[in-house]
Amino acid sequence: MRFSRWHAAGNEYLLAERAERGRALTPEEVRAACAGGADGVLEVVAVTGGAADIVIWNADGSTAELSGNGTRIAACWLAERTCLDEVIVRVGPREVTARMLGDGQVEQAMGPFEVSPREQVAGLEVTPVSVGNPHAVVIGDPAELPRIGPLLETHPRFPGHTNVQVARVERPGIVNARVWERGVGETASSGTSAVAVAAATHGDGEVTVRFPGGDLHVRLSDGQAWLRGPAERLEP
Numbered sequence: 241m242r243f244s245r246w247h248a249a250g251n252e253y254l255l256a257e258r259a260e261r262g263r264a265l266t267p268e269e270v271r272a273a274c275a276g277g278a279d280g281v282l283e284v285v286a287v288t289g290g291a292a293d294i295v296i297w298n299a300d301g302s303t304a305e306l307s308g309n310g311t312r313i314a315a316c317w318l319a320e321r322t323c324l325d326e327v328i329v330r331v332g333p334r335e336v337t338a339r340m341l342g343d344g345q346v347e348q349a350m351g352p353f354e355v356s357p358r359e360q361v362a363g364l365e366v367t368p369v370s371v372g373n374p375h376a377v378v379i380g381d382p383a384e385l386p387r388i389g390p391l392l393e394t395h396p397r398f399p400g401h402t403n404v405q406v407a408r409v410e411r412p413g414i415v416n417a418r419v420w421e422r423g424v425g426e427t428a429s430s431g432t433s434a435v436a437v438a439a440a441t442h443g444d445g446e447v448t449v450r451f452p453g454g455d456l457h458v459r460l461s462d463g464q465a466w467l468r469g470p471a472e473r474l475e476p
Contacts, residue, residue, distance in 0.1 A: 245475040248309035250428025250453020267301030274299040291328040298423030306372035308431015350465040367440040375436035382418040389420025428453025
């Protein structure tokens with residue numbers, strides 16, 4: 241297994257290239273690999289032309305259904321390998337098409353999202369959002385994330401646990417947010433969280449979500465989401 245280190249708006253992943261007929265990673269190996277500070281591991285299990293199949297591992301050894309930053313990193317790795325400007329990254333049944341924009345930015349077609357009605361959970365007003373993975377968006381002061389994040393992540397309302405965002409709308413089209421990722425804790429940014437925050441606060445249109453790690457740009461239309469942001473290799 242060969243590893244390289246990447247980040248997308250401060251969200252760090254190790255990308256693992258499985259050798260042909262190589263064995264899969266184990267949760268114990270993922271936890272050990274992430275002990276150096278990575279938020280997760282992107283395990284490339286197959287490449288066919290301009291498409292790659294990956295498994296997304298969280299730092300605690302659990303797996304995720306989708307990651308906007310993770311699939312963008314995998315797309316940049318694949319584009320670098322194939323010299324293609326447009327590639328496909330598959331995570332289970334979910335398929336993300338990514339286009340290299342040539343300025344260090346990548347645009348991804350993230351697919352459908354679904355916003356559920358607001359509800360009370362643990363005394364908080366929460367908007368559940370699905371972006372292929374679960375999110376719980378709270379409108380409030382992002383500084384409250386260290387308290388709200390762990391409270392909601394494992395709350396019985398979310399039996400499979402959930403990603404948590406605390407967001408504040410600064411003005412139309414601009415939102416400040418912090419994210420508590422399921423199985424990881426607070427991370428510098430999150431791609432699917434950006435989609436969830438934009439969907440919970442704006443509905444259709446273009447929204448910039450400002451995380452501590454940098455800005456991610458979301459476009460929503462007719463229940464479909466597009467995400468734009470950077471990805472960069474840190475180490476070979």
